[in-house]
Amino acid sequence: MCWSAEADLVAGAGIAAIGVACVAQARRARDLPLAALPLLLGAHQLIEAAVWAQDGGTGPAVLAWAVIALPLLPFWVPVGVFAAAPRRARPRLVVPLTVGIATTAVLSYVLATRAVRAEIRGHTVGYAVDLPHAELVIAGYLIATIGSVLLSGERGLVMFGVLVAVGALICTALWRTEFVSTWCAFAAVASVVLLGWVRGGGSRTVAA
Numbered sequence: 001m002c003w004s005a006e007a008d009l010v011a012g013a014g015i016a017a018i019g020v021a022c023v024a025q026a027r028r029a030r031d032l033p034l035a036a037l038p039l040l041l042g043a044h045q046l047i048e049a050a051v052w053a054q055d056g057g058t059g060p061a062v063l064a065w066a067v068i069a070l071p072l073l074p075f076w077v078p079v080g081v082f083a084a085a086p087r088r089a090r091p092r093l094v095v096p097l098t099v100g101i102a103t104t105a106v107l108s109y110v111l112a113t114r115a116v117r118a119e120i121r122g123h124t125v126g127y128a129v130d131l132p133h134a135e136l137v138i139a140g141y142l143i144a145t146i147g148s149v150l151l152s153g154e155r156g157l158v159m160f161g162v163l164v165a166v167g168a169l170i171c172t173a174l175w176r177t178e179f180v181s182t183w184c185a186f187a188a189v190a191s192v193v194l195l196g197w198v199r200g201g202g203s204r205t206v207a208a
Contacts, residue, residue, distance in 0.1 A: 001045075002184035003123040005052035008045045011184035016042025018191040027201040033080030034157075035198050038191035040076065044068045045184055051125055056118035066116040066127060071107040074100040074144035081148040081157065089153030096151065100144030106137055156197030163190050 002008040019039030026035040047068070050061035078100040082093045116129045131137055146168070149161030167186030 001048060001125060005049045007184060008049035008052060011188060012042045012045030012047075012049065014042070015045060015184075015188055015191050018042075018188070018195055022191075022195050022198045025195070026198050028084075030083045031198060031201075033076065034084050034194065037076070037080065038187075038194060040068060040072070041187050041191065045187070048125060051118050052120070056120045056125065058115060058117050062116055062118045062127070063111070065118070066111055066129065069127075070111060070129075071104045074107070074141050075104040077145045078148035081152050084157070085152045085154065089151065092151050093148055096144050096148035099140045100148065103137060103140035103144050106140075154197070156193065156200060160190055160193045160197065163193055 002011050015038050019036060019042055022035040022038055023032065026032050044065065047061055047065045051065055054061060056062070078093065078097040082090060082097050085093055110129060110131055114130045116127060119126045119128065146161055146165050149157050149164065152158060152161070163186070167183065167190065170186070
């Protein structure tokens with residue numbers, strides 16, 4: 001999420017370009033799901049530019065944004081991490097993978113049965129959906145996404161996970177003040193880190 005439609009367009013195009021480079025330079029087939037993550041994040045930013053342009057509300061752009069943010073990412077990230085991780089790290093990744101699948105199922109049901117609405121709030125966009133047991137679902141989301149990366153056993157991915165975790169905390173704090181949305185900047189930096197990991201053919205493992 002960025003602070004304006006123009007910023008979303010620029011950030012989305014830049015992040016998507018990094019994604020193209022990630023996919024093109026991936027040396028191992030099992031790295032492709034994670035290598036393609038910046039492509040997904042870039043598309044997400046471009047979709048939000050359309051949400052800005054329509055001044056929030058409901059509609060296809062809002063739903064597309066929500067589909068990527070809610071059910072898709074907690075499935076995509078742990079599956080990608082599981083595929084790319086060293087074999088000895090995979091047993092511990094079963095937990096975030098299972099949690100991610102369950103979280104995706106819940107969020108898919110929510111989007112299928114409830115409307116999502118976007119609201120422009122200063123330099124941020126707020127998205128609202130009636131989410132049952134929100135605290136539990138959010139915990140599952142964080143375990144699936146950030147947790148799986150931190151448990152990956154590869155230095156480049158762990159660095160990526162730390163950056164995303166710190167970025168999420170900062171961006172959430174700024175977003176709650178309705179001052180400015182800065183996630184697009186962190187997404188760009190995180191995508192560059194991911195590109196470095198891809199270029200290395202998968203980073204060196206860390207101690208188990």
